[in-house]
Amino acid sequence: MQDDLTGRVALITGAARGIGRAIALALARDGADVAVADTDLGGAQETVGLVSRGRALALAADVSSEESVTSLYSTVLAEFGGLDILVNNAGIFKVTDPLQVTAAEWDSVMAVNARGTFLMCREALRQMMPVGRGTIINVASTAGKSGGSVMAGVHYAASKAAVICLTKSLATYAAPSHIRVNAVAPGPTTTEMTAAWGAETNARIAGQIPLGRYGDPREIAEVVAFLASDRAGFITGEVVDVNGGLIMD
């Protein structure tokens, strides 16, 4: 068992800012070489600039596009020679009233959060299963367990429930190849996503959290770093709550 991530290659999606950036920095700190993927290439490059050890590469990719996902994997494999850790963090958030959600808006949320996570997992498993090594961590949400009681649209909550379910399905599927697939389910966390909700809403929601505050992206990243490591070697198909006590189950 190796304690840190030295010699491992990690691919993190949605890592131009927020939780994804914190995850990329935590995995790099622990010794991994990191591929930082996002639709926002400038932000991904900024994340790479913050990495202080190992190799880091910024890549433009849209996880909702099969073509973009395939091309992302070609580049990662050519540049790094393999993939050990995939973190599916890219996601979009909507809080539209259910009666106002159009078919197009439903599809757009599902395309990134659910289909994007699946496409990225499928390509990772195509690489990892023949080698018999690797791990995947998907970023879900408390909304995917609760239905979005504090703040979330029906489509966002449903997309994160899909992430939780596909995590368990793929964990079962890949376990015979010694590949672990887990998820984290963050509660409200201080990022640009939640900043958009406004100070008043954020104060109200923080008041509903037993620990009385939002999470810091680094607190989500530490759990991902643990799940990515051999220290979590007997954990698969698990959804780890990181939510200040908002949901206890």
Ligand SMILES: NC(=O)c1ccc[n+]([C@@H]2O[C@H](COP(=O)([O-])OP(=O)(O)OC[C@H]3O[C@@H](n4cnc5c(N)ncnc54)[C@H](O)[C@@H]3O)[C@@H](O)[C@H]2O)c1
């Ligand atoms: N912030 C929270 O309170 C919170 C709570 C629970 C779950 N989450 C989940 O954590 C993840 C990160 O959240 P965040 O708050 O850091 O969000 P954020 O909006 O700050 O960052 C999301 C990143 O994903 C990228 N992205 C969006 N669509 C993409 C696509 N199609 N392909 C590639 N990249 C794409 C964006 O460019 C952005 O850099 C999301 O999946 C979100 O649903 C966040």
